[in-house]
Amino acid sequence: MIVPQDPLAVALFLAVVAIGIGVSAHLVRRTSSPSEYFVAGGSIHWSVNGLAFIGDYLSAASFLGVGGLIATVGYDGFLYSVGFLAGWIFALLVVAEPFRRFGRVTFTDVIDARFKSRGVRLTAAVSTLLICLCYLIPQMVGVGTLVTPLLGIPYYLGVLLVGVVVTVIVATSGMASTTYVQCLKGAALLVVSTLLAVAVLDRGLQEQPPPVGEELHHVQGRDGYPLAPGWTLEPGWSTSPAWQAGFLPVLNELGQRSLWQVGEDAQGGDMLIRAHYLTVQEDSPVVDGQVMPVPAVQVGRLTEVAPCDQNSLNPVSFLRCFTQSQVTLWPRQAFVDGEQLVEVYTRQIKSGGEVLSSGGMFDLTSGHWSSALDFISLMLALLCGTAALPHILIRYYTVGNHKAARQSTVLAIVGISLFYCMCLILSLGAMTSNAVNLFDSNMTIPLLARSFGAAAFAVVTAVAFAAVLGSVSGLIIAASGAVAHDIMDCFMGLTMTASEKVVAGRMAAVIVGCGAIYFGIVFEGMNVSYLAGLTFALAAAANLPALLMSLFWTRATSTGVVWSMLTGLIGSVVLILLSPQMYVRYGHLASDAPFVLNNPALVMLPLSSLVLVIVSLRTSVKSTISS
Template sequence: MIYDVSYTAIVFFVGFVGLVLGLSFYFGKKTKSASSYYAAGGQIHWSVNGIAFAGDYLSAASFLGICGMIATSGYDGFLYAIGFLAGWMVALFLVAEPFKKLGKYTFSDALNSTFKSRLVTLTASISTLIVSIFYLIPQMVGAGDLVTPLLGFPHWVGVLIVGVIVILIVATAGMTSTTYVQFLKGGLLILLSGILSFYIMKNGFTLNPDHEGKPYHDFVELVPVMNGDQVESVTDWNVLSQHNVQGKEFVNLEKDGIQRWFLLNKMEGEPILNEALSITTDESGMQLYNGEPKENGNFYQVGHLSKVVVNGEEVESSGSVNPIQFLNIIKNSEVVRFLNVKFTSNNQEVSLYYPQETSGESFMLPGLKYKIGKGASWWSKMDFISLMMALFLGTAALPHILIRYYTVNSPRDARKSTILAIAAIGAFYLLTLYLGIGAAVNGVMDVESSNMAAPLLAKAFGVVLFSVISAIAFATVLGTVSGLIVASSGAIAHDLLDGYFNKNLSDSNKVLAGKLAAFGVGIFAIALGIAFKGMNVSFLVGWAFAIAASANLPAILFLLFWKKTTAKGISWSIVMGIVSSLAIILTSPTMWGRYGLRPADALHQLENPAIISFPLAVITLYLVSISTKKQKVNI
């Protein structure tokens, strides 16, 4: 994707970052004790905490990832929103009030309220670190994706900028500044998503979205001369090669020294070559877009409708619509999505994006990403169930969500905060359905990064809206990363150093250790954000939810509701949840591809581990607990 730097966006970005840092330094002057650093002294009002809950939870995965997945996969992308929201029911009815009564600063505090066990402290703090790190990866990836259109810098610079700013936020005031950053960006995110949805309804549907950049479907169509299934010649073009990939025919043509790739289609019996969007690298290492250097700008935004149907009649455009009409029209129309294939041609790796016409009805039903109906394999059905389990069970076990219960004054306030959070998060996720579909049909998609769907949609309606949305999206990353690093620093300083290694840190030294830990975790998060460039952030967050559900939730629920639970049972359950979920993730098809291997050759075809790792953790906790006496002393 080719981006031009938006100076208006830079102004909003710098202004918002300045506001965030100003809040941090202001509250930093008031942060003296460990209680104020790790839990804001328990003095946050429940209404502020409820919106901060939403701000913390509506991370890069929600705003960037879910919108992008809906734009590319339709209803299957919206399943993430359903799963994320449903998980709050577990938090509300099972965890919120009793968890507030158990702890002080960290997840480990709650588990150790009964046992005072060093083994529980060790395993719970390690679990907090692992879950937080897996949640940090998509936030940093999203930050890198945002900074390119905003500031014109490469992806790694965006990751670095977020890391530095967040380290400053956490190192100055800890949970207090983090809470107010999350409150501010949570409220603004919901408000601006509503405004953007209004623009989508007002714009309606059209076959020819008139936005910045040449839309894909204006590309010239070539008619080849064929012999059987092979292209023999095209006027003024030389045929270099032809490849059958996943049942599609791709033809490489050359003209005036420029090589381009085309998808072979047959329209009314006549062969047609439609240009495929290609990204290759030449021998010198230069990245080529559609056969030309990146600076030539020959790479366009895509995503449109090939048919608009209103009241049973095909039209050029629909005009303004209401929310119900919007969904009815998209169901009866036809969406052109762009799918990716990769293969080797003449010893060179080729990545192509080709158009795929999809009926609106298929777009609005499950099956485009997760194969669970006709044609589904055993693995795909297992993977879908596993993902839903992770999203439903993981929310109530995320360390940076759990520690927010310690920032309010009472269990009653914890419950009220959760109810407000559910209302705010539910409203936002409903809006993501319209944002994702709007991006899919308005010619604004960046095929290299589905994470940019919502910001680029905003850009289509005006640079000011784009600037504000992008700044808020960046703040979304800042707020969530801040919460994760607070949780991580608490696990290191409060749990490991003070609790497990018995350093007996003073209050001031505990705060200092937390700040140093925040610096170390921030540096590590930067490195991971650079390494996982290009992956959809919602997909990555699914892994964090799976680990949290497997390692943490069984321990929480058994501690709260089963009197025979023992310290060893909790500890070994956490270990089993971590080891089994990580083993499945690290041997998954996606990671096999990251290793440079063929995903089809992976040890298994399961992307999401919860369907195996969660039951294993539950069984382990039960068996170990019944085989050991309940211990309330150090072990």
């Protein structure tokens, strides 16, 4: 989606870049030792660290992804917020205390503190690297989505530009600059989302008529269907896959194809309702028959507003009023036409109460077991994933003591809770003000801001960009720690001076930054919250059993830990590649996927735990016999 560039938006974008690079340049002298580079020497104040936690965690996946998900699927999207937050409690109450006691610089330090095993160190470092790279993908996809309309440049160039900026920030002054960038970003994110939520409440809820061209009522006498003048039914329409899937294929006077649902209007006459569809031709997206430029299809309106006092809407009365109103939703269907997968979005009018109850994403009411398992798997991944995310956990080292680590986590939990509450209001605001881009739900919050004017759009886009910048820099520093500290220093045993270790960290940051750019380009267009959910599953399956067992189970052995991590990593990646969502990505139907769940945590977390227990018990027996 390309929109005209707003000078204010571009100026704010450049200001964010300048602040990031300026902070890095200012702090570069404070990164002379590995401890200062990787964990800021443990010298960060708890309040700064708490805001940095918020900035680190509320990434593109939250600001863009959760907002987009709630606006497209309703209540089920909000469940992500609940799960993300639950993960923080797990991290604070169970993992934080021993993590600080046994670690120094990286996540691997904690797992290996007990075993002093090269195998454990290498596996944990590879796991950290892979998880950070996977979490970098949604961030980079989010930033490409943002920068494209902001600067009017192609998606790949946006990802490249931001990737270079963030790599420069991390490579110059490591965790110190990353922390202050994240702190500023966390504070800005909370302030801006609060202001935007207040604006949404102030505007209230208004009924809107259907946009021109969404409905055709007047019978024109063409094959019995109400077509507009100059439009014809596609030749062979009655035997076409589109018609068999429930859509009427129509050609306009330019020969462009559109798909329509056949329905009845209030008077009982035939009515056609426009459906929007997406296909891929020669690696380029085709939306509603148009190739380039791909049109932005913005939807979301209230068809009927409940009687409520629009002048005094607070969050509760807003939600109450929304619940009693009627709103349009656009659920997705898919069918195969020839060898092409066609994704179609069809209009449904639902009550707000239905939107704010389960069923938008997980079909739990049908009693189908795969939906129930998918839901459980996601909630498990979100609960366990945060406590196993290396880039979040290393922030426990950046403060001076346990109390400061705890205070910063409590501040983060409160701030993140507030943000998710705002996010719900923002998403419902977008859902009712024509601000949902059907083919790129990640743009929901920026489009909502644009409905308040160019200045709001500029500010929100700059903050969203800062959100990505902060998260990406945190991920890159964690990944570079895995490469330089865990692999090069501890595993390979390279003899390096303190300054050489810092140089190694910087080089690793550059390499990881290049990887992030590449994957960000490859995964263009996927919902960033969904991608983040997969990373949480990977972290939960690969890291959590190893972390918990090595901390709390005396009989765990290094061999058991290695096998568990490998099982979790490889198994999760394989199951993700075989999942229904990925099959759609390959151009096949979701029902063709050999693995029925979209999130592998439910299978892989128990499996990797079981592997750890069995291998540990067997290897501990062997070592007892041999001794």
